[in-house]
Amino acid sequence: MLFSLIVPVYNRPDEIADLVQSLNHQSDSGFELILVEDGSTVPCRAQADTASGAYGVKYFHKDNEGRSIARNYGIERASGDYFVFVDSDCILPPDYFAALRRRLEETGADCFGGPDAAHESFTPTQKAINFAMTSFLTTGGIRGGKVQMEKFVPRTFNMGYSREVWEKVGGFREMFSEDIDMSTRIRQAGYAPQLFRDVYVYHKRRGDLRKFWRQVHVFGMSRITLKLLYPGSMKLVHWMPALFTLGSAALLLLGIFVSPWWLLPLGLYILALWISAMASTRSIGIGTRAVAASMVQLYGYGTGFLRAYIWKILLGHGRDVDQEIRMRKGK
DSSP states (O other): OOEEEEEEESSOHHHHHHHHHHHTTOSOOOEEEEEEEESOSSOOHHHHTTOOTTSEEEEEEEOOOOHHHHHHHHHHTOOOSEEEEOOTTEEOOTTHHHHHHHHHHHHOOSEEEOOEEOOTTSOHHHHHHHHHHHOTTTTGGGTTSSSOSSSOOOOTTSEEEEHHHHHHHOOOOSSTTHHHHHHHHHHHTTOOOEEOTTSOEEEOOOSSHHHHHHHHHHHHHHHHHHHHHSTTOOOHHHHHHHHHHHHHHHHHHHHHHTOGGGGHHHHHHHHHHHHHHHHHHSOHHHHHHHHHHHHHHHHHHHHHHHHHIIIIIISOOOOOHHHHHHHHHTO
16 A cells, blocks of 8 residues: 655745655655645755655646646656645654554545644644634534534545545546535545544644635635535535624624623633633633634635625626636735
């Protein structure tokens, strides 16, 4: 059983250096690393060359066409029985591939994914953002956490599938939320993605809240694209950030113009976030940043969702993937 770890990268040599360093310490070396530079002007070839001799490395540089096309490019040149995908800003624990091999031998799964976590070396902001993206008090319950609010959907920061799945389903579409689209097509083909909670990665995510806002705003917009692609796929849980955005705006207006007591529910929720974040991170400072990150996550996603819902559904402009691709390349 050989794993092909496929990583698209665009001007992220420092991230690749950390990823390669973590791969050099894997207890199971039965994998190859496939790095696909998607038109990078700051290449990571030197960082790729620091890989140890215990595993193979394939390095490619191609024109900039988007991360999904880069992943497909890597798949077509992979030798493994399983294709594993992580983002360039991930670090793998030493037993990642050993745990993955063990879980696949136990389950025989064709498609799988795992959660993400914050490494102790991450910045306070990165740890705060990790809390916002994994906490059940935000939307973490639908991203591979301990409690799930819908069927598990692997994400490309930590997912994989067999060569058989690829031969039947094909590659990634070049769009936002391409991993959700891929997971949906895999389910429609008769496979059942499985969550391996002990096969996790350390995920750096965005380094500041402004970039984080843009990322989650686009996530919210892409949920409407998925609804148009797959009618009936929209669930109440997907509305929650938008409902929170509208509800908190209403509470704010009522608190200003009617009575300050209307602000109490929002205040209690923020307090719960703060207490949970401090307990999770064991830091008052990071816990406080996590509240801000959680607000960015909810309002960013919620406003993106509402923006796309109004434009694409209420106003009837439909799905414009080309516009989404231009937005991503321009960020």
